[in-house]
Amino acid sequence: MYEHDVIVVGAGGAGLRAAIAAHEEGADVAIVSKLHPVRSHTGAAEGGINAALREADSWEDHAYDTMKGSDYLADAPAAETLCKDSPKETIKLEHWGMAFSRDEDGRVSQRPFGGLSFPRTTYAGAETGHQLLHTMYEQLVKRGIKVYDEWHVTRLAVSDEERPEDRTCHGIVAYDVQTGNIEGFRARNGVILATGGLGQVYDHTTNAVSNTGDGVAMAYRAGVPIEDMEFIQFHPTTLPSTGVLISEGVRGEGGILYNEDGERFMFEYGYANNAGELASRDVVSRAELTEVNAGRGIEDEYVHLDMRHLGEERILDRLENILHLAEDFEGVDGLVEPMPVKPGQHYAMGGIETDENGETCVTGLYAAGECACASVHGGNRLGGNALPELIVFGKRAGHHAAGKDMEDARITTGKVGDYEEAEIDSPVQLGEVGLGEDVAADGGATAAASGSELVQQAVDEERETVEALLEKDDGIQHAEIRERVQKSMTRNVNVFREEEGLKQALGDIREARELYLDVFVADKSRTFNTDLLQTLETRNILDIAEAITLGALARNEFRGAHWRKEYQERRDEEWLKHTLLSWNDGNPELWYKPVILEGENKTYEPKVRSY
Amino acid sequence: MSTQVPEPVEEESSAESVSPGKQKRDQKKRERAQRIQEQREAEAAERARSDDDTYHLKVFRYDPEVPEKQEPRFDDFYVPYKQGMTVLDALMWARDHYDSSLTFRHSCRQAICGSDALFVNGSQRLGCKSQLSDLSEPVRIEPLPHADVVKDLVVDMEHFYDQMEAVEPYFQTNSLPDGELDEQRQTRENREKVKMSTRCIWCSACMSSCNIAAGDNEYLGPAAINKAYRFAMDEREGEDMKQRRLEILEQEHGVWRCQTQFSCTEVCPKDIPLTEHIQELKREAIKNNLKFW
Ligand SMILES: Cc1cc2nc3c(=O)[nH]c(=O)nc-3n(C[C@H](O)[C@H](O)[C@H](O)COP(=O)(O)OP(=O)(O)OC[C@H]3O[C@@H](n4cnc5c(N)ncnc54)[C@H](O)[C@@H]3O)c2cc1C
Ligand code: SF4
Ligand code: FES
Numbered sequence A: 001m002y003e004h005d006v007i008v009v010g011a012g013g014a015g016l017r018a019a020i021a022a023h024e025e026g027a028d029v030a031i032v033s034k035l036h037p038v039r040s041h042t043g044a045a046e047g048g049i050n051a052a053l054r055e056a057d058s059w060e061d062h063a064y065d066t067m068k069g070s071d072y073l074a075d076a077p078a079a080e081t082l083c084k085d086s087p088k089e090t091i092k093l094e095h096w097g098m099a100f101s102r103d104e105d106g107r108v109s110q111r112p113f114g115g116l117s118f119p120r121t122t123y124a125g126a127e128t129g130h131q132l133l134h135t136m137y138e139q140l141v142k143r144g145i146k147v148y149d150e151w152h153v154t155r156l157a158v159s160d161e162e163r164p165e166d167r168t169c170h171g172i173v174a175y176d177v178q179t180g181n182i183e184g185f186r187a188r189n190g191v192i193l194a195t196g197g198l199g200q201v202y203d204h205t206t207n208a209v210s211n212t213g214d215g216v217a218m219a220y221r222a223g224v225p226i227e228d229m230e231f232i233q234f235h236p237t238t239l240p241s242t243g244v245l246i247s248e249g250v251r252g253e254g255g256i257l258y259n260e261d262g263e264r265f266m267f268e269y270g271y272a273n274n275a276g277e278l279a280s281r282d283v284v285s286r287a288e289l290t291e292v293n294a295g296r297g298i299e300d301e302y303v304h305l306d307m308r309h310l311g312e313e314r315i316l317d318r319l320e321n322i323l324h325l326a327e328d329f330e331g332v333d334g335l336v337e338p339m340p341v342k343p344g345q346h347y348a349m350g351g352i353e354t355d356e357n358g359e360t361c362v363t364g365l366y367a368a369g370e371c372a373c374a375s376v377h378g379g380n381r382l383g384g385n386a387l388p389e390l391i392v393f394g395k396r397a398g399h400h401a402a403g404k405d406m407e408d409a410r411i412t413t414g415k416v417g418d419y420e421e422a423e424i425d426s427p428v429q430l431g432e433v434g435l436g437e438d439v440a441a442d443g444g445a446t447a448a449a450s451g452s453e454l455v456q457q458a459v460d461e462e463r464e465t466v467e468a469l470l471e472k473d474d475g476i477q478h479a480e481i482r483e484r485v486q487k488s489m490t491r492n493v494n495v496f497r498e499e500e501g502l503k504q505a506l507g508d509i510r511e512a513r514e515l516y517l518d519v520f521v522a523d524k525s526r527t528f529n530t531d532l533l534q535t536l537e538t539r540n541i542l543d544i545a546e547a548i549t550l551g552a553l554a555r556n557e558f559r560g561a562h563w564r565k566e567y568q569e570r571r572d573e574e575w576l577k578h579t580l581l582s583w584n585d586g587n588p589e590l591w592y593k594p595v596i597l598e599g600e601n602k603t604y605e606p607k608v609r610s611y
Numbered sequence B: 001m002s003t004q005v006p007e008p009v010e011e012e013s014s015a016e017s018v019s020p021g022k023q024k025r026d027q028k029k030r031e032r033a034q035r036i037q038e039q040r041e042a043e044a045a046e047r048a049r050s051d052d053d054t055y056h057l058k059v060f061r062y063d064p065e066v067p068e069k070q071e072p073r074f075d076d077f078y079v080p081y082k083q084g085m086t087v088l089d090a091l092m093w094a095r096d097h098y099d100s101s102l103t104f105r106h107s108c109r110q111a112i113c114g115s116d117a118l119f120v121n122g123s124q125r126l127g128c129k130s131q132l133s134d135l136s137e138p139v140r141i142e143p144l145p146h147a148d149v150v151k152d153l154v155v156d157m158e159h160f161y162d163q164m165e166a167v168e169p170y171f172q173t174n175s176l177p178d179g180e181l182d183e184q185r186q187t188r189e190n191r192e193k194v195k196m197s198t199r200c201i202w203c204s205a206c207m208s209s210c211n212i213a214a215g216d217n218e219y220l221g222p223a224a225i226n227k228a229y230r231f232a233m234d235e236r237e238g239e240d241m242k243q244r245r246l247e248i249l250e251q252e253h254g255v256w257r258c259q260t261q262f263s264c265t266e267v268c269p270k271d272i273p274l275t276e277h278i279q280e281l282k283r284e285a286i287k288n289n290l291k292f293w
Helices: A013-024 A059-069 A076-095 A128-143 A214-221 A281-296 A312-318 A320-330 A386-401 A451-471 A478-492 A499-516 A530-554 B020-050 B087-097 B158-165 B188-199 B205-209 B211-215 B221-232 B239-250 B263-267 B274-287
Strands: A002-009 A029-033 A146-149 A151-159 A169-176 A182-193 A232-238 A256-258 A303-306 A339-348 A351-353 A365-367 A577-584 A587-594 B054-061 B073-080 B117-120 B123-126 B139-142 B149-151
Touching: A002 A013, A002 A169, A002 A386, A013 A029, A013 A128, A013 A182, A013 A386, A029 A151, A059 A076, A076 A128, A076 A386, A128 A386, A128 B188, A151 A182, A151 A214, A151 A451, A151 A530, A169 A451, A182 A214, A182 A386, A182 A451, A214 A351, A214 A365, A214 A530, A214 A577, A232 A281, A256 A281, A281 A303, A281 A339, A312 A320, A320 A339, A365 A386, A451 A530, A478 A499, A478 A530, A478 B020, A478 B087, A499 A530, A530 A577, A530 A587, B020 B087, B054 B087, B073 B087, B087 B139, B117 B205, B123 B205, B123 B263, B158 B221, B188 B221, B205 B221, B205 B263, B221 B239, B221 B263, B221 B274, B239 B274, B263 B274
Parallel strands: A002 A029, A002 A182, A029 A146, A182 A365, B054 B139
Antiparallel strands: A151 A169, A169 A182, A232 A339, A256 A303, A303 A339, A577 A587, B054 B073, B117 B123, B117 B139
16 A cells, blocks of 8 residues: 555646645655556646736736626635636746747746736647646656556545535545556545546547546545536537547637628627627637538538638647647648537536535645646636636645645535535436446445545445456446447537437436446456546546536536537526535435635626626 | 467456356356457458558567567557548547557647657657558557667667756746736747747657667767757846756756757657757857867
């Protein structure tokens, strides 16, 4: 068994920042990551980091934009923390040597982004995430922080008190990809989950293949509530064949969207008469699909994004990476022709419920980055607001876990105080179907004992699970199950949602669960067994797909990225509240807690969201 | 379709303590699983047949643990072609439809995570960035040369990482501004100068293509030298630091080992002018009057 003060799971922007922060506080910290740090998906981020750096700008304006962008489902204390801390965290990256693009006077460059009232997106060409990830990894190397790379975390070691609020996280169980060994990692102070996105729940996504929502699913099964899962961001400009992202920077720099008839539809059909292409992502995604559904799409599938008029020099200076992507993945030369684009899954606004210090309701368990929901993005994330989230909340979680005194959080976590139980009207039985008796499953909790004993117990259970999977010599392969869920989610729980489709998806997920009882791993090798790991990931995909769909079915209103055919308006009287889902021994419980709209100096009154 | 790895024969598990009900359920499950698997294979075969455009892959296989795979070999896969399909797409298709034990690293699918550098038709490339249509058949896919193979297409990256870390790969400066909101100014020209060098995704293609690195295990190699270039040329780092960096680069297994064969520059998927950077550092070293090896 390995032992450290703080264990960070995941080595993307959030995990690296958390580890550096814990180290700053003097903790013995280690990172456990299924990918080597520089392979993390943060490297794919293109557009930039929002930070109010200029005199004419202010964190208050940034917070206002963020609350409005969230369609009033973000919690003001979290959004304000993000906007207040982002400038100094962004400049910290600069001090660490990050290669930002520069203005004539040598300052870091900023550009306009959708939904922002000031051009405050700080960037490094169209490869901001790559520069950020590598800069932060360099700092990790400098500090000699221990990384267990290619170790796949499969389970949390959490004690089993009745109420999640009384539980403690003592460590994790991880699978060494190279050797097949399963080992325990005891965390004396805390575990920070920074496992990133969950795009693989869908079959058309900008996310990496490794983004299977492991952290969210593990925390959920250990009893931690997961929040606002129905809010999935679809990015309006992804390449149709692969889902590879064409940065919002293209529209920020002046790129124009056209339909098949060559009309600039954002204005022509009144989708966003002021902001046009720069309206927020949910608005543009719906506009594009409406065009396609109205028969004005190209090949009935996509629209065109044109940047030719920006001129070669500007494109090469600020969007060079986009030229490569369009060329390599779609065979289109962005300098001479428009690029085909359509909406694709991009970001999960929801995730593990945390407060603004990164802590969950389980003692010693933290989450930061895309897997967490603090909640800063509410119903819709503004472009350029995720990277600041990584550094701001990554740092806070790291500090907190390492024992630094933090200001009390204003956001409460867990089923305490003001919450409301919900009725679930589900067409199928939800959650566990005997998983655990046959194959992989974890109720999360294990019997209370000393910290190390508890971790050891979790290790033993995990070894058994994996043994059982490897012993089974026939059945269904994970790829089949995964594909079914991905297809159903893309068909039924996409940009446009209807009751019937959502119910269909729940049925499909249920069926996939039953198939999963029979899953088997053909590869029996202990060495680098990706067949086994993907089988374990598929389990996470099932739980997450269900959470997204269930939340979406229950929320009968239209807010941010969540559009319902039957309810095409925002219903503030009833729905200014967060959806939470708790996994109580395999039986998902849906409940709600109010949104906090009171900020430090003002209350963000919900207004009609127009761009 | 494919040359399958023979499955290890497993003992039937003993059924003594299992109730008849459970036996029946299990039997049903097995039948369903088999039906689904057969359907899937039939569909795959159908697609491979009906599509004129089927790509023939020859993929390297090796697993130190599975007896049947200890002797390295090539497996054939026939993958139905779709417009825009990359080598990575084809490998994934083969894995998901024919042989789930086929092993390779991959993640981003967009040439940024650097995990799927492979040896394709005799040269180092990223699988995700290589269009099948640009390659002649059969497409031969092997692990990167000059690295230990862990399994199938996965190689051991430790040595590469060690070399990267040997050059103090982090920014060091003595002149940080006082204010936590004050930037270190950098001219656009200087940023432009280091720009290409910052694009490295640690894929190791360059290292694998380099004859010198193959012969001298201690040679820092193109990627690590490029990493050092990224800092040495950054005006924010200051002169004394540059001196120190040149000393590291100028040691016995540093820049002077490079024989300007350009193979690294040729294969780099990020178009980094590696050989040029190495040459420039050699010139800097001379200017600084440092020793030759
Ligand atoms: C294409 C693209 C472009 C984007 N552009 C922007 C942008 O311009 N601006 C912006 O603000 N945001 C952008 N975003 C969003 C932002 O990049 C992501 O939300 C963010 O990078 C996520 O970072 P993270 O640290 O939370 O996770 P990741 O970077 O995804 O890292 C997750 C880490 O967790 C590890 N991990 C996962 N599961 C396990 C497990 N079971 N065991 C061990 N380790 C595990 C992985 O190995 C990885 O190291 C973009 C996103 C995408 C996909
Ligand atoms: S320099 Fe180029 S080839 Fe070498 S590791 Fe970096 S990206 Fe790969
Ligand atoms: S899969 Fe990331 S570089 Fe190819």
